[in-house]
Amino acid sequence: MDFQIIQPNKNISLFVKNIWVFEGGEKNLKTNLPFFADGYPGLMFQQTENGLTVNPHKKKMPVLFLYGQTIRPIELEITGYYQLIVFQLYPFVLKNIFNITPQSINDDCYDLLQLQTIDVADLNQSLLSQPDINQKIENISALLYQLFLSKKQNLDFKIKHIIEIIIVAKGKINIRNIAKKTNLNIRTLERRFLNETGLPAKQFAKIIQFQSSLEQVIAKDFIKLTDIVYENGFADQSHFIKIFKAYTGKTPKAFTKK
Incomplete structure (x- = not known):
């Protein structure tokens, strides 16, 4: 698999953190890409031979969609070539740009064809027929900027500002310290x-x-597990393992053996 961060x-950098590009696969070969909670929703364009399924929900995804906060671990299942x-x-x-209640798509998605303000069907077709990946990114960026304006x-x-802190x-x-710092009642x-982010x-x-x-x-940037525990502010090792398992479905030990 080829992976790029752009x-x-x-x-659009005010509201887009990064752009990820995944490309790979072989004919009839199944690929599983794990995704875990990271605090960021996203917009995904997918071009695949046989579609993209989100597991464990067994949900077939549209060409262009928004996804909300990923809280429980998921895997993207793809057969064949993909981009x-x-x-x-x-x-x-x-909430602010797409007028979607964020909580409504936690661990879920929103087909952008439902947008009334922009002809997403035309954009879908232009993206699918466009061979240049940089041009695809430019076209999606233009859509986001248009909505933002x-x-x-x-x-x-x-x-x-609180999110950035x-x-x-x-x-x-x-x-509570953030509330004091930003002059807000807790x-x-x-x-x-919660209203703005869904969490x-x-x-x-x-x-x-x-x-x-x-x-x-x-x-693997650690010698002992306790290095991660204390560097990342967890109360103790059992607390860290509990949180890690909640968001990955595995203990850190099992995760590193995969």
Whole structure:
């Protein structure tokens, strides 16, 4: 499999973190790509020989779709050749730009053909017929920028700032302290955060903390498991294992043996 991380154009970098490109597969060969909680929803374009199925839901996916917060671990099942382009979106995007209630697509997706404001069917066809991957990315970027321009007045910049604080701290931060720092009542912060992102602020911080530890596990950047535990702010080893298993379905030991 070929995998690339591409930086978004400056005009969409306010709401797009990264662009991922996955390409690979062989005729009749099955590929399974695991995805875990990372705190970011996304937009995915998929071009495959035999379609893309999300397991364990056994759900066939459309060509161009949004996905919400991935809380439970999933696998993308593909047979044959494939090309996936994923725009990793900041968590405030679904409500403000797409007018979707974020909680409604946690562990789920939204077919962009349902959008009334833009002719997505034409975009689907142009993406499928376009051989140049960079042009595909430009076309999707243009769609996102067009939507952003029409909705940018809806952005809750206070919640955007709080999201940034949590990400920079790698989730190792007290939400009450953030409320004080941003001059918000804790209940107001929690209500607005849930409304904008689809997750409680504490759960979002926990996912960011988990994702930081997952990256360390994958990179094998540790000598003992306790190195990961304390570097990522977990109370103790049993707490870390519990969180890790909740988001991957495996203990760290089992995960590293896969």
